[in-house]
Amino acid sequence: MNEQVVDISETLKYLSNELNSMRQTVDSQHAEICKLNRKVAAQSKEIRTLKKENSSLRKRLSKYEQPSKDSKNSSVPPSKEGLKTEVIRRTNSLREKSDKPVGGQTGHQGYTRKIVDAPDLILDHSSHYCQDCGRDISALEATLEYTTQEIDIPLIAPIIKEHRHSAKVCSCGCHNRPYAPKKRGGNNITFGKNIQALVTYLNVVQCVPYERLQSMLKTIFSIEMSQGTISNIIQVAKTKAEPAIKLIKDYIRGSSVVGFDESGCYCNGRLDWSWIAQTPHSTLVFRASSRAGKVLENQFGADVLKNITAVTDRHAAYFALDFKDHQICLAHILRELQYLNELDPNQDWSKKVEELLKETIHKRKENPSTKIDASPWLK
Structure with missing residues (x-):
């Protein structure tokens, strides 16, 4: 501004251009501010919508809070339960409340231990002195009022048998020994x-x-x-x-249906696995160092497993094997249904399935060898 103005028209023209440029800048910034304001308003609206939706979802999900899994409602073994859960399991009965009266039910054949006619030992109990005057009454004849019997076992003590091995020499010169020769260095006590x-x-x-x-x-x-x-x-x-x-x-x-299971066991401080294969008439228990499905293939043969319907839990190794068919253990399914009952008490389909399975198990136990008609169950 200290410069001397020579041409006023040039100066005015310059100032006019400068003013127009500033107006354009202001207009551009105003448009940008309006754009940002619209964006902020839209985001604020979206945030309010999301907050409302989040609140609604939280309310809906609150009833689906997952209960803790234990040996009662899942396949979690008791050894993996926490201390609190274990205490509850040990102190609370897992049996469901029933409307039946306590004690033996109608139609149940009771059992009472009967008095034995010929006991091994008879002990007489009678007073030797009068409880009132203290007089000696041991010589008086007693009148039997009642008898009781006590079952016990004798004091257990080992019986030591000495086997004397003698030889006989026949007139023909043969040495007769009706026993195996004594092993060199063998123990005389067995x-x-x-x-x-x-x-x-x-x-x-x-x-x-x-x-x-x-x-x-x-x-x-x-x-x-x-x-x-x-x-x-x-x-x-x-x-x-x-x-x-x-x-x-x-x-x-050679069985068409076989149940398989495995459980950890420690052998000389090392974790091994105790396997079981079971049918209604036979049970085979064997130890293996692995929990993999290869154990069953090595034990029974892969070709044999193809002819077997396996009843197992949900251990992944069983699903990697080529069985003819596969049935999940009903006890495990019942536990998982119990978990679903706890997960959402308002739904009833898992309870209905649980009751259906329990009824079928009861029917099978009542008629273990009878073929049960499935048509009424499928209605």
Whole structure:
């Protein structure tokens, strides 16, 4: 502005152009501001709509809050439950409330233990002194008022049998020995068949570990036995049982429907898997180091599995095998239906399916060998 104005017309022209440029800039910025305002208004409207929709969805989803899964309503094993869930399961009955009266139901055949006519031991109980005056009444004749019987077992103590092996020499010079020759370095003390059978039963059938079995034998039966001896007894029993195990395995191979299951078990501190194959008449339990479906293929053969309808849980390994058909275990389905009942108490279809399955199971238990007509169930 300190410059000297020479030509007023040129100056006015310059200022006019500058003013027009500023007007264009202002108009452009005004248009942009209007555009942004419209965008903000649209976004505000969208936010209000989304908030309203979110609130509605939250309200709808509130009734679908997933209950925790446990061994009651899912395939979660009890060993995987939390402490709180385990306490509830152990202290609360899982049986559903019934309108039936407590005790034996109508038509149920009761059972009462009967008095034995010839007891092994008779004990007489009578007073020796008068409760009033203290006089000796032991010589007086007593009048029997009533009898009771007590069932007990005698004190268990091992019986030691000494086997004396004698030889006889015939006049012909033959040395007769009705027994096997003594093994060099063999122990002169062995355990009898009853003890071997008991050890095998407790370990194999009742799943008592070696250490606990060793303690049980010492505490209850006063028998000192090392874990190595227990292992040897089990191995001998296994060898003797191999023909029977083969028959069971062959029977299962020829069965049309077989139930399979597996459960973790620790063997010498290592996690192994105890497998089971079961039919109405035979059960085969075997140990494997894996939980994969290959275990069943190796045990029974892939060609055999193609002829079997398998009844299993939802373990993925079973679905990778080529069975003839597949039935999910009804007990697992009932647990999952229970979960759906807890998930949405307002719906009733899962409850109806649960009642249907329970009724069919009850019918089958009442008539285990009768073919049940399915047509009434499909109406």
